[in-house]
Amino acid sequence: MKTFLKILLASSLVVTAGAKEIKLLNVSYDPTRELYQEYNAAFVKHWKARTGDDVVVSQSHGGSGKQAQSVINGLEADVVTLALAYDIDAISQKADLLPAGWQKRLPDNSTPYTSTIVFLVRKGNPKHIQDWDDVVKPGVSVVTPNPKTSGGARWAYLAAYAYALEKNGHDEAKARDFVKRLYKNVPVLDSGARGSTVTFAQRGIGDVLLAWENEAHLALKEFGADKFEIVAPSLSILAEPPVAVVDKVDKRHGTLAVAQAYLEYLYSDEGQEIAAENFYRPRNQAIAEKYAANFSRLKLVTLDQEFGSWTKAQATHFADGGVFDQIYQP
Amino acid sequence: MNPKQKSKLGRILPTILIGTSAAFIFLAAAHGQTTNSADAAPVKIPADDASGSAAGSATVASTEAAEIETLKKEIQTLDQKVQKLEQQREVEQPAVAESNQEQIQELDQKVRILERRRELDKEAADAAAKTQPKLTLGQNGFSFGSADSNFIASLHGVIQADSRSFINDGGGTAGKNTFLLRRARPIFTGTVFHDFDFNFTPDFGGSGVVIYDAFLNYRFNSALQVEGGRFKSPVGLESLQTDAWTAFNERSLATGLVPNRDIGFELHGDLFAGSVSYAAGIFNGAPDYSTPTAPAQDVDDNKAFAGRLFFQPWKATSIVPLQGLGFGVGGSYESDRGTAADLTSGYKTDGQQNFFTYAGTVANGVHWRISPQGYYYYGPFSLLGEYVISDQRVTAGAVSANLRNTAWEVTAGWVLTGEDATYNGVTPRHPFDPRAGDWGAWQVVARYADLNIDNAAFPTFATAGSASEAKAWSAGVNWYLNRDIRIDASFSRTTFEGGGGTAGLGPITRQPENTIFTRVQVAF
Numbered sequence: 001m002k003t004f005l006k007i008l009l010a011s012s013l014v015v016t017a018g019a020k021e022i023k024l025l026n027v028s029y030d031p032t033r034e035l036y037q038e039y040n041a042a043f044v045k046h047w048k049a050r051t052g053d054d055v056v057v058s059q060s061h062g063g064s065g066k067q068a069q070s071v072i073n074g075l076e077a078d079v080v081t082l083a084l085a086y087d088i089d090a091i092s093q094k095a096d097l098l099p100a101g102w103q104k105r106l107p108d109n110s111t112p113y114t115s116t117i118v119f120l121v122r123k124g125n126p127k128h129i130q131d132w133d134d135v136v137k138p139g140v141s142v143v144t145p146n147p148k149t150s151g152g153a154r155w156a157y158l159a160a161y162a163y164a165l166e167k168n169g170h171d172e173a174k175a176r177d178f179v180k181r182l183y184k185n186v187p188v189l190d191s192g193a194r195g196s197t198v199t200f201a202q203r204g205i206g207d208v209l210l211a212w213e214n215e216a217h218l219a220l221k222e223f224g225a226d227k228f229e230i231v232a233p234s235l236s237i238l239a240e241p242p243v244a245v246v247d248k249v250d251k252r253h254g255t256l257a258v259a260q261a262y263l264e265y266l267y268s269d270e271g272q273e274i275a276a277e278n279f280y281r282p283r284n285q286a287i288a289e290k291y292a293a294n295f296s297r298l299k300l301v302t303l304d305q306e307f308g309s310w311t312k313a314q315a316t317h318f319a320d321g322g323v324f325d326q327i328y329q330p
Numbered sequence: 331m332n333p334k335q336k337s338k339l340g341r342i343l344p345t346i347l348i349g350t351s352a353a354f355i356f357l358a359a360a361h362g363q364t365t366n367s368a369d370a371a372p373v374k375i376p377a378d379d380a381s382g383s384a385a386g387s388a389t390v391a392s393t394e395a396a397e398i399e400t401l402k403k404e405i406q407t408l409d410q411k412v413q414k415l416e417q418q419r420e421v422e423q424p425a426v427a428e429s430n431q432e433q434i435q436e437l438d439q440k441v442r443i444l445e446r447r448r449e450l451d452k453e454a455a456d457a458a459a460k461t462q463p464k465l466t467l468g469q470n471g472f473s474f475g476s477a478d479s480n481f482i483a484s485l486h487g488v489i490q491a492d493s494r495s496f497i498n499d500g501g502g503t504a505g506k507n508t509f510l511l512r513r514a515r516p517i518f519t520g521t522v523f524h525d526f527d528f529n530f531t532p533d534f535g536g537s538g539v540v541i542y543d544a545f546l547n548y549r550f551n552s553a554l555q556v557e558g559g560r561f562k563s564p565v566g567l568e569s570l571q572t573d574a575w576t577a578f579n580e581r582s583l584a585t586g587l588v589p590n591r592d593i594g595f596e597l598h599g600d601l602f603a604g605s606v607s608y609a610a611g612i613f614n615g616a617p618d619y620s621t622p623t624a625p626a627q628d629v630d631d632n633k634a635f636a637g638r639l640f641f642q643p644w645k646a647t648s649i650v651p652l653q654g655l656g657f658g659v660g661g662s663y664e665s666d667r668g669t670a671a672d673l674t675s676g677y678k679t680d681g682q683q684n685f686f687t688y689a690g691t692v693a694n695g696v697h698w699r700i701s702p703q704g705y706y707y708y709g710p711f712s713l714l715g716e717y718v719i720s721d722q723r724v725t726a727g728a729v730s731a732n733l734r735n736t737a738w739e740v741t742a743g744w745v746l747t748g749e750d751a752t753y754n755g756v757t758p759r760h761p762f763d764p765r766a767g768d769w770g771a772w773q774v775v776a777r778y779a780d781l782n783i784d785n786a787a788f789p790t791f792a793t794a795g796s797a798s799e800a801k802a803w804s805a806g807v808n809w810y811l812n813r814d815i816r817i818d819a820s821f822s823r824t825t826f827e828g829g830g831g832t833a834g835l836g837p838i839t840r841q842p843e844n845t846i847f848t849r850v851q852v853a854f
Contacts, residue, residue, distance in 0.1 A: 188443055188446050
């Protein structure tokens with residue numbers, strides 16, 4: 001018994017002496033604060049139980065495009081969890097911090113959860129907004145972030161454009177006119193999705209917010225279901241926010257193994273449950289069915305279907321001089 | 331009855347009453363003609379009008395009835411009009427109210443949008459400001475730095491325009507009355523990544539450009555710093571004082587025995603809240619107060635060690651009269667190997683004339699210095715003093731000797747306008763502005779200094795005309811117009827003794843040197 005206790009004591013001392021503190025920085029897009037707050041706590045507990053090491057995860061949030069630029073400019077992100085693959089591609093191409101084939105390293109093109117764009121309207125829906133056509137009507141004030149800086153805004157723009165294409169037999173001119181009318185109704189462009197939620201829900205501006213689905217649910221939870229309601233349009237886009245380790249930074253910090261495990265755990269049952277509870281559509285089908293009531297039923301089109309690829313979409317619509325610059329007059 | 335109905339009734343009723351009253355008046359008038367006949371004086375109806383009266387009465391009655399009927403119809407019409415107007419008003423009022431409400435909501439949205447745009451613009455401006463370089467310009471010069479303060483560069487400067495006038499020189503002194511640009515130094519300083527300071531100071535005042543300072547200083551903290559490059563050797567107290575803040579135009583005779591600038595590395599710092607300062611370095615080795623045109627690289631393999639320990643025990647206490655008291659000791663040690671470059675080019679008077687130079691002599695052996703030193707500053711009063719021993723082994727031909735030269739000096743000052751005197755100058759409380767009756771700060775200063783050359787230097791090691799001792803007293807007035815501009819005037823008298831080498835005292839040393847100095851200085 002005494003021998004056993006000595007061994008136990010020695011082991012705990014060894015573990016304690018060997019246990020180290022590992023710091024990770026997760027650079028994420030704007031609306032994922034609540035998701036990663038909960039997820040980080042779960043991962044820390046999981047990693048401690050598995051290895052005995054303490055992990056401290058710091059978060060940085062902002063418009064996806066802005067966040068990507070920050071990483072390119074030197075922000076030492078161990079992992080990036082951004083709104084669209086194009087932003088992570090930019091980090092790879094401009095700063096060479098991770099390989100070009102990063103997206104193949106995790107399942108489902110490195111997107112452990114998906115989302116879409118819905119409408120958040122005032123309670124009672126006084127402007128009777130049911131679909132995209134209602135959003136472009138004169139007299140309807142629309143809140144959405146700036147597609148130049150926000151990933152969510154780019155998804156929203158593409159969702160509207162996709163709707164117009166589907167409705168008008170893929171007539172590009174009509175689709176362009178459609179988004180032009182949409183942005184004519186936008187009085188304020190925030191830099192990120194969270195800012196737009198503040199504009200709509202706290203500042204009381206606008207009749208409709210083009211929101212990430214999770215952000216819309218969060219607004220109901222935070223501000224009260226008696227103030228707002230969610231309207232699902234007839235068609236929206238399947239948003240696939242990807243995640244990636246930033247290899248060069250991880251090698252410098254010695255955090256590669258933990259960073260990889262951090263992202264892999266998003267695909268675990270616990271990770272998928274946390275995503276669903278925070279109104280992100282999980283990839284795990286069983287968990288998706290369990291939380292089906294959380295999500296609107298609507299027709300979802302993919303970016304590849306409608307626009308080919310992010311590279312094409314970015315070049316056509318969001319690059320300097322692209323369609324957005326042509327149709328939007330501040 | 332609700333208020334609306336009351337209001338309606340209130341509008342209809344007078345109309346009805348007016349109409350009805352009109353009807354009654356006509357009726358009463360008609361009736362009065364028939365009924366009042368009993369009260370009225372009987373109207374004699376002519377006999378032949380009696381039958382005509384009955385027919386006439388009937389006609390009058392029917393006329394009155396028709397009139398009444400007409401009035402009734404008019405009243406009815408009026409009533410209908412009033413009702414119609416009331417109805418119209420009831421319809422229009424909610425529409426107007428709704429329109430007003432919509433306008434209010436629209437305006438409210440516009441105001442909210444403007445406020446939110448302003449909020450976002452401010453956020454963007456704040457974010458942009460974090461990346462904008464910072465620029466400042468003030469009495470301490472011009473400085474600019476990156477937003478994250480990782481790169482800061484500053485430009486300071488010292489310009490000193492002097493005059494020297496030698497008087498009563500009996501025709502023997504070689505001193506020339508002159509104006510001169512004593513110093514014209516742009517001083518480039520900066521800090522990179524918070525802990526690395528640099529300094530680059532060229533001087534354009536002389537006949538050519540000379541680099542005075544060029545060094546990098548790493549600050550681990552205030553107590554531990556490492557400096558490397560070309561900078562002042564840590565020995566002499568007056569020597570270490572910034573050129574802009576010395577009491578007189580030229581430093582004293584005592585500073586003639588300490589090293590000036592040297593090239594090397596030094597560990598230094600302040601301990602115990604600045605109560606103790608230390609410096610210890612390794613250098614190429616510099617002769618006694620050589621000009622900066624001393625060799626840019628060492629002339630031999632030997633290195634010089636120089637250091638200083640300075641105490642200001644009451645600096646951080648509340649004992650105000652003792653806060654400005656500081657004392658310490660500086661020293662150096664090196665071993666020279668047979669070079670003239672390790673010897674001073676000459677010991678100079680206040681007027682910058684050589685009163686002693688070595689002849690055919692080289693430094694050849696150990697050269698050590700020690701300098702106990704101290705100062706005291708209290709309010710407008712200042713006192714600075716040091717004593718220096720410079721002991722050097724020299725050789726001239728086959729003859730060698732250890733020459734021990736000594737010097738001391740005391741400088742005192744008093745700021746007449748009451749400002750505090752400090753080691754780093756005087757800051758006027760009221761900068762010069764004659765329109766406002768402000769005249770800056772005025773200081774009187776006095777100094778006595780003595781430099782004694784070892785008698786063993788004569789005659790073998792000294793040039794002809796060299797003196798073995800120089801004594802100088804000086805007095806002056808310094809006018810600080812503001813922190814950046816200063817005007818000085820002083821007088822210095824130096825007398826010489828002994829020496830003479832092989833031919834007695836020379837043109838410079840056979841009579842006292844009397845010099846009047848003036849200076850206009852800009853330092854920022």
